[in-house]
Amino acid sequence: MTSNSCCHPSSAFIDFLDVGGTMTISQEIANLTEDSGQDLPEENVQIGSIQGTVVGLRYYTGTVNRGEMVSLVRQPQNPYDRNAVMVANVYGSQVGHIKKELAAPMAYIMDNNLARVEGVVPYGETNKFSMPVNLTFWGKEENRDAVHNQIRRHGFKLGTEFKGSLIWYTTQTSLGRDLLGLSSKMSAIPLTVEELKNAFDKLFDDLMEDKTREMEPAEAVCTSLLPHQKQALSWMTSRENSNDLPPFWEEKSGLYFNVLTNFAVKERPEKVLGGILADDMGLGKTLTTIALIVSNFHNGKPLPLEQSVRSRKFDRNPSLWVVGTGKVPSGGSGGSGARATLIVCPLSVLSNWLDQFEQHIRADVTLKVYLYYGAERIRSVKLLSEQDVVLTTYNVLSSDFGNKANSPLHKVNWLRVVLDEGHVIRNPNALQSKAVLELQSERRWILSGTPIQNSLKDLYMLMSFLKLKPFDVKEWWSRIIQRPVTMGDRVGLKNLQVLVKGITLRRTKNSKVAGRMLVQLPERRVFVQHVTLSEDEREEYEQVRKEGRKVIGRWKQCIYSYFEEGTIMTNYADVLAILVRLRQYCCHPGLVGKYTGADDPGTPSELRERLINKITLVLNSGSDEECAICLDSLRQPVITYCAHVYCRPCICEVIRSEKQARCPLCRAQIKTKELVEYPGEEMQAGAATGENWRSSSKVDALMSNLLKLRNEDPTVKSLVVSQFTRFMDLIEVPLREYGFSFTRLDGSMAQKTRAKAIQDFQDSSPGSPTIMLLSLKAGGVGINLTAASHVFMMDPAWNPAAEDQCVDRCHRLGQSRDVVITKFIVKDSVEENMVKIQKKKQELVDKAFGVKKPQDLKQARMEEIRALMEI
DNA sequence: ACCGCCGGGTGCC
DNA sequence: ACCGCCGGGTGCC
Known part of the structure; x- marks a missing residue:
């Protein structure tokens, strides 16, 4: 018999879908260090089973049926026995207690998280004083011996299944076995990864049977429904x-x-x-x-x-x-x-x-x-x-x-x-x-x-x-x-x-x-426009690339050999920092801030500096980062010592509400006084939107497109999308210069201004804005920008899904024209590398699930980082 | 609980 | 008898 841990599909492969999801950089970083959850089969094998006794039935009102699942709840405060284990039914009513001799080793196992215990009452449901309960222990493989030993020390023995129960219980499904707390090793052949993926894909695909009846809305609705x-x-x-x-x-x-x-x-x-x-x-x-x-x-x-x-x-x-x-x-x-x-x-x-x-x-x-x-x-x-x-x-x-x-x-x-x-x-x-x-x-x-x-x-x-x-x-x-x-x-x-x-x-x-x-949407066509850097730009770009290679070279060894989680996280963040600089150069040299190289975090002040670097990186990545607590745009952003970014009010609330506050993303201990604030924009290199403004190859490419478009049809509206809000600042200059009427939507805007910007843009009257500068993730899904029929993607995103979602804001119900998407990609640059990674991610999502185990998952992440470092 | 356990009553065959 | 045995009282943790 093979062990459970070898070949079952795991939820990890479902988690892996996230490569195509909409993760923010800080979540990506968090995921590198996080364990992949508590319910992977590897951590959730059957350790063994034993029949125990529920006693004290007559003191409680909770009842159970034959074959009913019960839950086991520790009662450390019980005045008669601090090892007490309560038995409760599905509605949480107490049925009784586990007999104290067995409760003693169970308490130890439960308190030390060696295993979870699940109970099923196989018979004896009408007994007055006590009834049997089939107990099954679930936990990590590595805890198997500890659990067995603990039970044995108290004179019991864990077996693999319950004997005799099947005599009267004939259901041959694995569920039937589960109800009895039987080993699911006996279950029918488990689904393969592919089958499970298919089933999952189809989970929400409803055949619409019984759901095709139509109903007219009340008269108060003036729109006719489709x-x-x-x-x-x-x-x-x-x-x-x-x-x-x-x-x-x-x-x-x-x-x-x-x-x-x-x-x-x-x-x-x-x-x-x-x-x-x-x-x-x-x-x-x-x-x-x-x-x-x-x-x-x-x-x-x-x-x-x-x-x-x-x-x-x-x-x-x-x-x-x-x-x-x-x-x-x-x-x-x-x-x-x-x-x-x-x-x-x-x-x-x-x-x-x-x-x-x-x-x-x-x-x-x-x-x-x-x-x-x-x-x-x-x-x-x-x-x-x-x-x-x-x-x-x-x-x-x-x-x-x-x-x-x-x-x-x-x-x-x-x-x-x-x-x-x-x-x-x-x-x-x-x-x-x-x-x-x-x-x-x-x-x-x-x-x-x-x-x-x-x-x-x-x-x-x-x-x-x-x-x-x-x-x-x-x-x-x-x-x-x-x-x-x-x-x-x-x-x-x-x-x-x-x-x-x-x-x-x-x-x-x-x-x-x-x-x-259901809905016939107009076409959407995607064009990639390759941009060649000017000689000056190329020279600067190569300079930064060389510096970056040097820094990366220093850690490459320790990453290629195995890696410590902490190191990998900080290095990943630093790699991202370098990449952000290169991506900024591709857009416009004026975007690039001063890079403060990061070495070992030693004294608190150095740590602080690193954290400030990191939060600056996150906020300037242009991705309109979300706070993982409120899931809205960051307000008063702060970074924890464990390098996760939240809104100050959100994380303070978390710290206030818990005795031993832990970081919601990585469970590290956090304290209010250790939160580091975002110092604001003043340490940024001036984006030079004033007199000494200069153009860039990419800005020129955009402008020539916009001018050509205006010539052909002055009513056409466009979205100009970037991940860098300061790039949007820079683009505003030539837009004004050439007399474009434009509006803007980014994550930092208040609700009122947002709504106004959308309303203005959607307005079709003459003189209304024909261009909207849109930050890639501003506002999330749901925004309606159907007035636009052209989308200019100024810089590639890590995540192809984020770009698609952005395009969906104009390519949706209500769009009457075909939508043309132009993606600018700088030749021989990090941007081309990003496109490759995008493609890889998309492939993984499409065929998906070559990856089953968390080790493989981690491996895939590492591959990605390696690919990123090939600059 | 048609049990086990406790502790009082009891005591040849 | 400082025992065994009997039968009543009793009973979760």
Whole structure:
């Protein structure tokens, strides 16, 4: 028998998808040093099993069924025995305790994280005083001996399976075995990596059976819905009005029974009203949601709205944004009386929601929309409850939640909570995730174009938000879905598919309705324009390249031979620093700041200098870095000693809320006084946008394109995209000089200015800006820039997906012209190297999964770094 | 608990 | 009998 650790597909290969994802540099660096998670099969093998006894049944109310899964919880504070191990059922009710003799070694194993213990009660469910429990130990291979020894020292012995249980339990599926706590070594042949990848790809591909019924929106919606939007509306409405039991629950002789855990309760499990709308970007999730809000109030009736002869007064500035007159009709709200829908979204799409409400709701009806945002927001539970819609951001929500005493959003009983770009709550440790879980609502929706970012772990948070019992508790999610699936268990995968299918609607741009494409988008054509540096530029570039090679040469040896994690991280950051300089030279020599070479971090002041270098690098990389806590653009950026960058308020909140605060990205200990601030721009070399401005080959190439375009058709609008905001500063000079009207959007802009910039650009009246300077990641997804039909990519990004997403902002629903994309690449430079890496990443994503094990994953990362160093 | 364990009652065959 | 045996009281951690 081979060991479990050798050939099972692991979640690592799913994580590896991230190469095509949208990682920021600091996340990339963090990933190099991080272990790849806790649930890799290598760390999650079956160490052994033993039958134990649950005692003290008569003192507790929790009951179990034959074959039911139970959880084991340490009770170190138990006054009778500090080794106490409590046994609880799926709803968390205590069933009893593990008999103390066995609890003693279990306590040691659990407290020292040698293994996780899972229990299943095989029979004896009606016993009065005690019952057997099959215990299975899961943990890292390296802990196997320690666990076995510990058990043996107390006079027990771990076996590999339970004897006799199969006599009455005939299910031959691996799930059946799992329910008994049996070894899954006996399971059917596990899925191969390819099969699992395929299954994963298809996870959200719904065949649309039962989901093709259409529904007309309420009259208050003045936009006519496309067929697929009517289908989504119909499906969402039926999800909200459903009386069905949640997935995997059945009614059996007056009891409600969960077929996966064998758990039964008298009370009907709470209905899960809502789900995941996972349509591709541009299919109109926002419009569909607006239609849902006004079309499906209580009892399947439309939201009662007053008609008004007055035309709508539209004013963006006041925080109270009421469409029409302000009176709330009293009648018509049946049931609980909950009225308001809360929409939580990233800052970048806030204005889009307002636009869409204005655009799609008839001007003569009264829809109360309150923008709960900004310092002036009114924290009144009453006011919020009386709205039809309350719009807010993840930041506002978590910042209110942070001040526990005063979070009005958490005191309202919402009719509906909608999480836009809901995948941002994928990290359960983030404050905003916790804040979102605490919201009280009858119905819950997640809107997301990318419901699974990189692994199953992300899905857990979504289940948790939807309150899909028992998957809202980590242990049950892991036992029933995550672990079986990552170990290639077919039944586990089947369950996952049933689960996802029941609550998700996903269509892609390529989906078909009755044989026709959902949406026919205009073409998009990509041209690469090679730029040759002038002699002067080439000379400077070569100078910097030589310096860089010298620095890199110094570490190459230690990287090529094996490497210490710490060294590799700092070196990787330094390699990136050198590369940023070269990339800047390719764009414009005026971009390049002074490079302060980094040697060993010795004294704190040197460390400090290194950290300042690093944060400067991150912020100037032009990638509009996100804070990993709020997942929004960095505000008051600070860097930790472990070299991770966050917003100061976010990380301070983390430090405040935990006794032993740890870095959310790498779990290193962090302290407020060790945070290093970004010193600001003053140490930058002046970008020379003033009198001594000079052009560059790339700027010349851009300008000649723009001028030619204006000659051909003066109404054509273009996006000029760069990762370097200071490059955008430089480009502004010739744009002005040649009389272009332009606007600008970058990560540093406040919400108001952003919205204004987008609005101005989208405006088609004569004299409106024809060019938008756009920083690659500004604002994230969701922004609508369909006025543009040309995109100029000034500098290549590490990540091809980031470029695609950027193009998607104009190549989406509403675009009437073909979209032409021009990518500038400097010949014989780091940029060509980057294009190669882009291609490699894309290949990996496409055919993917040649990589299974974390070692290979690390190897792949190393290959990438090596490739990067070939400058 | 139709057990094990405890401790009091008891004591030839 | 400083034992064995009996049978009642009792019972998670």
